Amino acid sequence: MVADSGPDLAHADHSKEPAVDLTGHVVIVTGSSSGIGEAVARRLATADARIVVNSARSVQAGERLANELGEACYVQGDISDPGTSRALVDAAQDRWGRLDGLVNNAAVTADVPLADIDGVTVDHWNRVLGVNVVGTFLVSQAALPLLRVAEDGWILNITSIAGIRQTGSSLPYAVSKAAVDHLTTLLAKHAGGRVRVNAVAPGLVATPWTETWDRVKEGVTAMAPLERVATPDDIADACVGIIGARYTTGQTLLVDGGLGLVL
């Protein structure tokens, strides 16, 4: 007799399940032309949210996603440019007259291994902190006036296990993600208007960013208690969970298959 091995949780497809009802809500998702941002945008659209899609350079991919989602529009722009934050919020306001949520997902790293302290330059710091910390702040700052008057306004920052454990793709990147976790708590305390501000910190996720990281993926699969790397949909699952958790603010949820327990 073959034993019943139970449901195959690792391969369950949750991508079509709404989990929260966002009917009529308007959400900006920065960096949503690929990877985690795209998966989150798709998931929120299945919950009937209207989406402002964004990317810095991948215009075709961003426009394609916005067309596919239907109730969506695309705004090209680098989030470290103050004009982009204004354009994102204006797109929501001009088209739908409201903004309910913001997913700060766009980020960059530096091409310097974490241990290479001598290789880190001022330009690396300026670029990585400029996008990941200052850019995240600028979009949040521009969005807050509309989020404060929403019935249930929220900001969700995508950070990283690199901001919590001594790991990550570069030193400026890891420091930037720790900074955004702290920004999350400060905005949660001071945003006002009952705007909830939380973060989801992924472990290793299979996206275009990590496409060539085969050895790292093997290592994570061997070490993590859940024995695999994440899919973008795993991160979207956590995002809808925390968006739906209406009495939660100022928190970072580590979504890493337990990797942080063994690092």
Ligand SMILES: NC(=O)c1ccc[n+]([C@@H]2O[C@H](COP(=O)([O-])OP(=O)(O)OC[C@H]3O[C@@H](n4cnc5c(N)ncnc54)[C@H](OP(=O)(O)O)[C@@H]3O)[C@@H](O)[C@H]2O)c1
């Ligand atoms: N993949 C992982 O293992 C992992 C782990 C932990 C945390 N994260 C975090 O998850 C988020 C998404 O990563 P991902 O793996 O999904 O990456 P990805 O597939 O490379 O997607 C990154 C997205 O961000 C956009 N983007 C990059 N720089 C931008 C900027 N300055 N302004 C606006 N958009 C920008 C990209 O558009 P363009 O192509 O046009 O630049 C793209 O849409 C990031 O915050 C990352 O730090 C990822």
